Amino acid sequence: MLNAVQxxxxxxxxxxxxxxxxxxxxxxxxxxxxxxxxxxxxRSHGGRMLGAVMPFWYVGSLVLVAIWAVAGRHHGGTGLVVTAAALLVLSVVMSVALLVPINNRGKAWTPENRPEDWKEQANRWDRYHYVRVAVIVAAFALLAAALV
Incomplete structure (x- = not known):
């Protein structure tokens, strides 16, 4: 069962x-x-499409990692799995606090109603997203390392 969860x-x-x-x-x-x-x-279309899916994917990933951590607590690599879970929590917090507010504004923008600073806001979203990608890549690497 643990192998299937992993x-x-x-x-x-x-x-x-x-x-x-x-x-x-x-x-x-x-x-x-x-x-x-x-x-x-x-970007607006992508914000609507991925904005609808990614919350479930992030939280679902975190739940799966938590299940792995609990089910595998007596096996090697648990520390790596717990650290990966902490990084996924950080990614969710970053998403809610930094990225989602920008995305929620941007997904409704059209050429007629977008603010003058829309490019600046998009660039800010990109910078936050680069950090979030680094965090989730690190979490993924820890999960992979926990298997070996």
Whole structure:
């Protein structure tokens, strides 16, 4: 049973990390390079789409890691799993406190109603997101290390 939880958790967290890495280093740079209002419209759509899914993915990942930590408390690597859980908690706190407020504003923007500082707000979101990606990559690495 523990092995199934470990594998499922690694897959779920790994996919989340991959999506967030892709947003940071592939999708947003592509959107930023588009002409006219296309990039901002793409960010708004992405904010609506991923904004609806990611809260469940982050919390679900954290729950899976907590289950792993409890179920595997008498096995090696538990300290790494607990540390990964703490990093995932940090990523959730960062999301709620820093990224979600910007995303909630940005997902409703159109070329007609966006604020003058929309690019500055998007850049701030990107900077926070880079840090969050580093945090969840570290959590994923700890989970992988806990398996060996």
């Amino acid at each position: 594998v499922f958790t690694i897959v779920v967290v790994g996919l989340m990390v991959g999506v967030e890495f892709s947003v940071a280093f592939v999708i947003n740079p592509i959107l930023n390079a588009l002409p006219g209002d296309s990039g901002q419209l793409g």
